[in-house]
Amino acid sequence: MRGFWKLTWTEIKLFLREPMAAFFTLAFPLMMLFLFGSIYGNEPTPFFGGYGSVDVSVPAYTAMIIATSGLLGVTITMASYREQGILRRLKATPLRPQSILGAQVIVIFLMTTLGMVLLVIAGKLVYGLRFDGNPLNVVLAFVLSSMSFFALGFVLAGLLPTARTAQIVAMVLFYPMIFLSGAAIPREMLPESIRELAQVLPLSHVVTLLRGLWMGDPWTKHLGEVGILTLLLIAGVLVSSKTFRWE
Amino acid sequence: MPGKPIVQVEHLRKVYGATVAVDDVSFEVYEEEIFGMVGPNGAGKTTTIECIEGLRRPDSGQVRVLGLDPQHDGYALRPRIGIQLQESALQDRLKVWEALDLFASFYPRSIDWQSLMEQLGLADRRNTPFAKLSGGQKQRLFIALALVSDPEVVFLDELTTGLDPQARRAMWDLVRQIRDQGKTVFLTTHFMEEAERLCDRVAIMDHGCIVALDTPQNLIRTIDAEQRLVFGVDGKVEPQLLSNLPGVTRVETIGERVIVYGRTDGFVAEVLNALTSSGTRFRDLRTEQLTLEDVFLSLTGREMRH
Numbered sequence: 001m002r003g004f005w006k007l008t009w010t011e012i013k014l015f016l017r018e019p020m021a022a023f024f025t026l027a028f029p030l031m032m033l034f035l036f037g038s039i040y041g042n043e044p045t046p047f048f049g050g051y052g053s054v055d056v057s058v059p060a061y062t063a064m065i066i067a068t069s070g071l072l073g074v075t076i077t078m079a080s081y082r083e084q085g086i087l088r089r090l091k092a093t094p095l096r097p098q099s100i101l102g103a104q105v106i107v108i109f110l111m112t113t114l115g116m117v118l119l120v121i122a123g124k125l126v127y128g129l130r131f132d133g134n135p136l137n138v139v140l141a142f143v144l145s146s147m148s149f150f151a152l153g154f155v156l157a158g159l160l161p162t163a164r165t166a167q168i169v170a171m172v173l174f175y176p177m178i179f180l181s182g183a184a185i186p187r188e189m190l191p192e193s194i195r196e197l198a199q200v201l202p203l204s205h206v207v208t209l210l211r212g213l214w215m216g217d218p219w220t221k222h223l224g225e226v227g228i229l230t231l232l233l234i235a236g237v238l239v240s241s242k243t244f245r246w247e
Numbered sequence: 248m249p250g251k252p253i254v255q256v257e258h259l260r261k262v263y264g265a266t267v268a269v270d271d272v273s274f275e276v277y278e279e280e281i282f283g284m285v286g287p288n289g290a291g292k293t294t295t296i297e298c299i300e301g302l303r304r305p306d307s308g309q310v311r312v313l314g315l316d317p318q319h320d321g322y323a324l325r326p327r328i329g330i331q332l333q334e335s336a337l338q339d340r341l342k343v344w345e346a347l348d349l350f351a352s353f354y355p356r357s358i359d360w361q362s363l364m365e366q367l368g369l370a371d372r373r374n375t376p377f378a379k380l381s382g383g384q385k386q387r388l389f390i391a392l393a394l395v396s397d398p399e400v401v402f403l404d405e406l407t408t409g410l411d412p413q414a415r416r417a418m419w420d421l422v423r424q425i426r427d428q429g430k431t432v433f434l435t436t437h438f439m440e441e442a443e444r445l446c447d448r449v450a451i452m453d454h455g456c457i458v459a460l461d462t463p464q465n466l467i468r469t470i471d472a473e474q475r476l477v478f479g480v481d482g483k484v485e486p487q488l489l490s491n492l493p494g495v496t497r498v499e500t501i502g503e504r505v506i507v508y509g510r511t512d513g514f515v516a517e518v519l520n521a522l523t524s525s526g527t528r529f530r531d532l533r534t535e536q537l538t539l540e541d542v543f544l545s546l547t548g549r550e551m552r553h
Contacts, residue, residue, distance in 0.1 A: 002352050006352035084336040
């Protein structure tokens with residue numbers, strides 16, 4: 001276990017040394033918060049069902065961070081670790097395969113959580129962020145959504161042949177998804193037709209689930225989202241366990 | 248007198264699709280020797296060493312390392328062997344000391360990596376990220392990682408590929424030091440000179456098969472190859488003067504340089520006598536020793552492809 005925890009700690013340090021990853025997971029959502037917060041403020045408005053712009057944006061940006069970690073972080077890290085031979089080198093040690101991958105999942109989950117915590121603190125301190133939900137429910141939904149998207153990242157990393165293609169495909173999936181799903185911009189601002197079309201995107205369900213629970217919805221109102229994300233998680237784990245390659 | 252067998256390979260075979268990478272290979276590596284597997288790229292060296300390390304599953308055949316089966320007892324074996332892979336890397340921003348600290352934590356028993364860092368000349372690079380290391384420094388770090396668990400056997404795959412001659416020689420000294428500490432070394436290389444200078448015993452591999460296995464000296468002794476005598480002449484020398492000598496097989500002239508081939512030990516004296524008595528002035532005379540390159544050539548009929 002000592003090796004597993006040392007690897008986890010090492011990967012945390014490496015994550016923070018990687019400017020792009022740290023920027024998109026930790027700094028970029030805060031920049032979005034302050035940018036739109038300074039434009040729209042956080043006054044309650046009927047447009048957002050009696051909530052302010054920041055109140056609806058914090059759970060939505062959390063969904064964006066989850067997509068960043070799962071689609072970009074997991075996919076690109078795993079594909080380039082494989083291509084460079086880092087996975088090969090780690091696998092030639094007494095460390096078990098599940099420890100090598102488990103350390104990656106823990107680190108990316110911690111960083112996703114940190115990104116969310118920073119958003120909540122900044123929203124609270126600067127804009128008086130409103131929260132009407134049950135914290136435990138939101139945490140559970142956050143964990144489920146994160147794991148579903150990490151599984152998706154492992155599937156992509158396994159299917160795509162090179163680090164370069166992994167990066168391109170991850171970007172092509174990521175950018176439309178964060179805008180159309182209502183993660184980066186509130187979905188109230190999107191036309192009805194796009195909102196309906198966006199239901200095919202898994203991230204839309206993360207946004208709906210997190211926003212709903214944030215505003216105090218009961219689980220029973222979101223069984224559909226929970227079902228879809230659970231299926232995505234199970235399918236992702238099954239497919240990636242077949243397609244994941246160490247070299 | 249061979250020592251205890253550390254690695255035992257019997258009828259190893261590995262196929263990739265239609266390509267037979269390793270075909271019925273058998274050999275043993277003994278305790279505290281430097282055993283080399285040499286051959287051109289694609290001869291099956293890496294596949295063989297990775298089957299022995301337990302990183303690849305053989306299609307058939309038996310492999311035992313320290314009495315263990317690398318496939319079934321892999322996790323019992325790995326703490327006892329050190330591995331340097333031909334194609335691998337570490338995380339770009341991982342510092343030298345962090346890599347050693349990290350890998351030391353993977354093993355139940357590890358040696359003081361600080362002194363290992365000193366011993367391999369990496370102490371002044373302790374805070375350098377992996378991506379900023381030179382080729383030689385990366386290889387030294389990989390050796391350090393292979394040694395950090397104080398293994399009984401060390402596997403080095405194409406250790407000196409990509410290194411300049413000076414770094415390569417420094418690496419040879421390092422490998423000898425590892426053996427002198429009582430460890431067994433199994434290495435692969437496509438440099439014949441490296442195998443000849445460094446290894447106690449050499450297996451020559453070609454197209455997935457071992458074509459010869461012995462000490463470098465014995466391998467050279469057994470081949471029936473011509474020796475070469477090379478010298479320069481002022482002006483010209485009549486080829487018949489030398490090619491008619493009984494010990495000489497053929498003569499080549501390239502400008503002012505003459506190469507005389509012969510098989511018997513006495514042919515050098517015959518050539519010298521003929522030159523002196525005919526009054527031919529010659530300079531820079533040397534005999535060329537046979538090398539493992541010649542062994543490879545005589546066994547396969549081909550030059551080593553680099």
